[in-house]
Amino acid sequence: MSFLGNISKKAVEKAYNLASKVEGGRDYFTSATHTVSSLVAGKNPRVYLKPGNVIQIISRSSGRTIQIVVSQTTNQLICDAIGGTGAYYPNAHWLVVCTKNGHYYFHNNYNYLAIKDGEIVIIPSSINEKSPVEAEFLVQDVLGSAQAIYFESVHMPGYFLGFNEDGNPSNAPKIQRKDRSSQFETHIITYGPGIQPEKDDTKVETPAEAAPPSHLAAASASSNQSDTQAK
Structure with a gap:
């Protein structure tokens, strides 16, 4: 051997x-x-889970990032996994908060990613409030993979973050299964104070996608298309 x-x-x-x-x-x-x-060879996603780091969490199921959006039906903050990658997508950026016992919280402007009552939700909070208990996660490695991790709820053991191929949050009993829909990778946006960059990270905050068009450009393009169709 x-x-x-x-x-x-x-x-x-x-x-x-x-x-x-x-x-x-x-x-x-x-x-x-x-x-x-x-x-196992590969980039360990745990290297970016340091206090103060701003990261993106990429679903292996949808191939996109977890982002905060506003529900069209309830007008409340929710999340999906169809966000873009890079600095141009701030609603897909998550600040890493580490606990003394090796657990994690992830929030975007104090809007916390969480599992509450068996559902994946966003819990709004503030700088003066204690982090919601439903937002505490235990990070687990995917056995045999150096590039993927699971996020298990500490408040509800046996429940995991998960999204389907369309980027929609998984619901019970799917949320209680460890499969590709609950596997994630991480992408660094900025390092926290005092955190040393990884040796092979030569470029930070470089978007992997082109910037979305401005509202003015999009409106102009739509107007030109309408004029062309009218002719």
């Missing part, structure tokens, strides 16, 4: 030894999975 094969075997054994421990529960299993996944 090769040297790498020996390492992989030992990592798997360590993972299952950790996972078999009752005391510690999900945190032990998370550590075990991370041990195995760390041996």
Whole structure:
């Protein structure tokens, strides 16, 4: 057996030894999975989960980012996973807040990504309020992948962030399954104070897509199209 094969075997054994421990529960299993996944080549999405970093969360199901939008029916803030990638899409930017026990909160101008009553929601808050308990997440590695992670609700264990291929939030029982719809990658927008950039991040805040047209340009194009059709 090769040297790498020996390492992989030992990592798997360590993972299952950790996972078999009752005391510690999900945190032990998370550590075990991370041990195995760390041996797989690829960009670890955890490297961007540092306090003060502004990131984007990319759904592996839709291939787009989680963003905040306004519901056309209720006029309330909701989220979907059809946002753009890069600095031009601020409604798809999330500030990372880390807790002492290794959990996370993600908010956009104090509008928190959360799971409440079994549904994926946005909970508005403010700088003077305590972070909503429904918005606390445990991050888990996808076993065998170094590029994807799960976000499990701490308030509702066994419930995960998830979106379908159209970018719509998953509902129960889908939200309680760990599959591709609940797998995510991360994209850095800006680093937090005192956070050292990753070595291979040569460009930060460089959009992966062209900037959307301005309202004036879009209105002008629409007007020109109408004139052409009229002729």
